[in-house]
Amino acid sequence: MMKRIIIGTRASKLAMKQTYEVVERLRKQWPDLEIAIEQIRTTGDRVTNVPLSQIGGDGVFVTEIEHALQERRIDLAVHSLKDLPSMQPEGLRLLILGPREDVRDVLVANETIQAQVQSGLAPQNLPTPLRIGTCSLRRIAQIRALWPDVQILPLRGNVDTRLRKLEAGDYDGIVSAAAGLHRLDMQQRLAGRLSYFSVEKLLPAPGQGAIALECRNEPEIGELLAPLNDPIVQATTTAERMFMRRLGAWCYLPVAAYADVRDGKLILRGMVASLDGQRRVSVAQEMAWTAAAGLERAEQFGVSLAEQALAQGADTIISEVDTKSMAQEYQSV
Numbered sequence: 001m002m003k004r005i006i007i008g009t010r011a012s013k014l015a016m017k018q019t020y021e022v023v024e025r026l027r028k029q030w031p032d033l034e035i036a037i038e039q040i041r042t043t044g045d046r047v048t049n050v051p052l053s054q055i056g057g058d059g060v061f062v063t064e065i066e067h068a069l070q071e072r073r074i075d076l077a078v079h080s081l082k083d084l085p086s087m088q089p090e091g092l093r094l095l096i097l098g099p100r101e102d103v104r105d106v107l108v109a110n111e112t113i114q115a116q117v118q119s120g121l122a123p124q125n126l127p128t129p130l131r132i133g134t135c136s137l138r139r140i141a142q143i144r145a146l147w148p149d150v151q152i153l154p155l156r157g158n159v160d161t162r163l164r165k166l167e168a169g170d171y172d173g174i175v176s177a178a179a180g181l182h183r184l185d186m187q188q189r190l191a192g193r194l195s196y197f198s199v200e201k202l203l204p205a206p207g208q209g210a211i212a213l214e215c216r217n218e219p220e221i222g223e224l225l226a227p228l229n230d231p232i233v234q235a236t237t238t239a240e241r242m243f244m245r246r247l248g249a250w251c252y253l254p255v256a257a258y259a260d261v262r263d264g265k266l267i268l269r270g271m272v273a274s275l276d277g278q279r280r281v282s283v284a285q286e287m288a289w290t291a292a293a294g295l296e297r298a299e300q301f302g303v304s305l306a307e308q309a310l311a312q313g314a315d316t317i318i319s320e321v322d323t324k325s326m327a328q329e330y331q332s333v
């Protein structure tokens with residue numbers, strides 16, 4: 001059994017909060033384990049004024065951390081699963097922590113539409129044009145389907161930066177993952193200004209709300225982390241990520257997927273939409289799920305749902321997304 005481990009993480013508030021959560025869980029499980037934390041600066045942290053897709057797209061928040069794992073400078077990395085590319089690097093594996101945070105996206109309103117948020121956001125009550133900040137193609141496509149006249153404005157940065165830009169009056173509202181706001185205990189501060197999108201209205205990104213533990217594929221560290229693994233969240237997020245991977249969807253495409261397990265059934269929903277919100281392929285499928293079914297079943301399930309989406313025209317929608325021009329401004333997480 002290992003006596004000491006080094007955990008690598010980004011330095012953002014959200015990343016540190018997630019890391020401390022993991023440290024606490026490890027301490028409970030292994031009281032004698034020595035734990036050190038090493039903060040790692042990623043390309044995504046260094047370059048903040050340029051759209052993510054221009055500085056390398058996929059993996060800008062994780063590549064440096066994965067190198068540190070491969071070079072044995074750290075033993076464990078804590079990530080938001082959503083930030084990880086759907087292809088796993090050689091020699092590294094993922095264990096998913098449970099429980100999963102709220103998977104939904106949420107609209108954070110500024111005072112221009114706060115009253116409408118409280119009365120339920122009927123489209124006819126919203127200002128025209130409604131100015132919404134997001135950089136995610138997945139959110140853009142689905143928000144345009146909900147509110148056809150919406151004006152989408154690019155918005156990047158960590159949670160604090162995004163909220164600061166909202167307070168400055170640049171937007172009527174911004175759309176974020178509820179999980180990030182909840183983990184940073186922002187609900188109180190934002191009370192009365194939050195309007196949650198049901199997953200039916202705005203399907204989340206694969207892995208949204210889940211924390212991933214990444215380590216070398218070696219038995220010693222695997223043994224240490226196994227008790228923290230949540231097999232259900234591991235299976236559902238695996239299905240979501242395989243849906244994404246089969247579509248060849250790098251993080252700048254408008255692709256969404258969400259799975260959960262209810263009454264012994266794994267239900268997976270997937271969606272691909274055009275950026276104008278006009279065309280959409282939505283697919284769903286369920287299978288009996290028990291822990292014994294194994295992850296491979298969940299993987300195949302994600303692939304087969306993606307193939308259904310392709311058969312219904314998802315490939316046309318994907319190929320029509322003008323990735324060159326869109327990639328300059330937006331990403332999809």
Ligand SMILES: NCc1[nH]cc(CCC(=O)O)c1CC(=O)O
Pocket residue numbers: 080081082083175176177179180207208209210211333
């Ligand atoms: N790269 C953005 C990112 N990565 C993880 C989260 C939130 C937490 C989560 O979904 O687990 C966010 C913020 C957002 O999308 O609004």
